Amino acid sequence: MNDDLFASPAGAQPLASALRPARASDVIGQTHLLADGKPLSRCLQGEPLHSMILWGPPGVGKTTLAQLLCDASDSRMLKLSAVMDGVKAIREAVAMGEAERASGRQCVLFVDEVHRFNKSQQDAFLPFVENGTLTLIGATTENPAFELNSALLSRARVYRLKSLSVDELVMILRRGEIEVGLTLSEPQRERLALAADGDARRVLNLLELAASLKADSGRLDDAGFEEVLQGSPRRFDKNGDNFYDQISALHKAVRGSSPDAALYWYCRMLDGGCDPLYLARRVIRMASEDIGNADPRALSLSLDAWQTLERLGSPEGELALAQAITYIASVPKSNAVYVAFKAAQRAVAEGGSDEVPVHLRNAPTALAKSEGHGAEYRYAHDEPDAFAAGESYFPESLDGSHFYEPTDRGLEGRIRARLDDLRERDRRSERRRYR
Structure with missing residues (x-):
């Protein structure tokens, strides 16, 4: 297995790769993790490296941080891609980790898009993370709590990386302009930074495209700049x-x-x-x-x-x-129906299978009628205001239950007033079915 499965073929180096920070001091962004005294900062300053998951959107420095952490701890870094590699590659990494451990050197397994490993693949390297053969650094754009085994999460710290700000992306652009020999105006830098949507890789890719369209003066006219920005949507990961x-x-x-x-x-x-x-x-x-x-x-x-x-x-x-x-x-808001629906569901789930009261049962046949189905049922339309005060439509065990409690907002306020009146008439009725 190669140490780096992401190695590019011979040829021009992409700008994002050429400008990848070689020292911690060169990193732009993630100050909440790299400020003095923070755990990653201490690792970069020589504290022992621990297994971790770097979680954040694309282009915020997950791979860069992993490499810097390995360099700071003088560890050997093995790289896997969860998209391309499987259990065989994991076994090879374990064998190399065991060899490095025997020689007294720490071995770090960096897994890009670690969330794409299934449970069996995650289980394959879990024992070797636990016994110290490998130190895992996983990179993911997805919530680890949903995508990674709890056993793996319990053995690794999770660090949340943030999208880069416009100001941070402008700083990266200034470095890149020197590399590609292009001078952008301040408005152009800001618009490119906005279009990159927090992604350092994307902003440098846009800069590379801009450099290919620059004039001999080393600047980019408005028409060329608009061409660079065309078709650069905001970040949106469906189902992520x-x-x-x-x-x-x-x-x-x-x-x-x-x-x-x-x-x-x-x-x-x-x-x-x-x-x-x-x-x-x-x-x-x-x-x-x-x-x-x-x-x-x-x-x-x-x-x-x-x-x-x-x-x-x-x-x-x-x-x-x-x-x-x-x-x-x-318009006015009310979640009273939603709350009532959930309450009724709980009552059903937690209660028994109560029989339908006899007076509410259907009586389609003579046999059903002879058994009393529908007997003593009060037809609401024959009652004053079409309301049979005191009648119950629940099984006896639930008589008097209230699930729906309307608010006083919008039309529901009028509904509440009517239900309050009807419930009061029920309480006063001398014909209450269950007493």
Whole structure:
């Protein structure tokens, strides 16, 4: 097995690789992990290296940090890619780790995209991490709590790396400009940094493209610069953490009655390539969960927007969904139906299989009638205000249970007033079924 399975073929070195920091002092960003006294800073200054998971979005320095940590501890670094390698490569790494350990040297196994290893692959190197044959440094863009075995997580510390700020990306651009012989204006640097969306690799790739279009003066005109920026979407990893973080932000903006923020996250997800029909389904959920009977029109409008989107497609149908989002974010909120539904589910799950009370049973046959099905049932329409005061529609064990407690917001306030009145009439009735 080669020490580095990511080695590039002979040829021009990519700018991102050429500018990879060779010293800890050259690293830009991640100050929350590299400041004096922080665990990674202490490792870079000579403390013993421990197994760890470096978790963060692409292009924030996970591989760079792993290499610097190995250099600082004078360890041998073996690299695997969870995309390309399997158990055979892991066994080879273990054999090399055992040989290094016998010679008194620490061996670090760096696994890129470690979340892509399945359970059996993770189990294959777990014993050797535990006994010290290998020190694991895993890099992942996905939440380790969801993607990695708990046994592995218990033996490794997790460090969360952050996206780089615009100012940090501008600093990287300044270094890169010297390398490629291009001078950008301050507005051009800022726009490239914004387009890179926190990713150092992406900003340097954009810079390389810009350098290929520069004039003899070493500068880039406006037309060339716009060509560089064309087709550079924001970061959006469908079904990854970023995806679920954004849909969470959209849902919470709606719940928090912020139509402006809701529209922003909606457009961010569209910009990242999210299926609008997925968003339509989530909007319907929001209308039911967070508005409910405070404004039942929210659900109807959301369904109408979904149908419009299905009939017109994108981009025309996306406007109808934007209309629904702004509406449901603006109207009164109530989760009373959602809470009631969950409470009823718990009552069913925790209770027994109560029989349907005889007076509520269906009586389609003479036999059923002879057994009393439907007897003493009070037909509500024959009662004052079409309400049979004192009647119960629960099994006796649940009589008097209340799951649905409307709020006083929107239409639900009127519903609450009516239910309060009906419940009071039930309490006063001399014809209460269960006493």
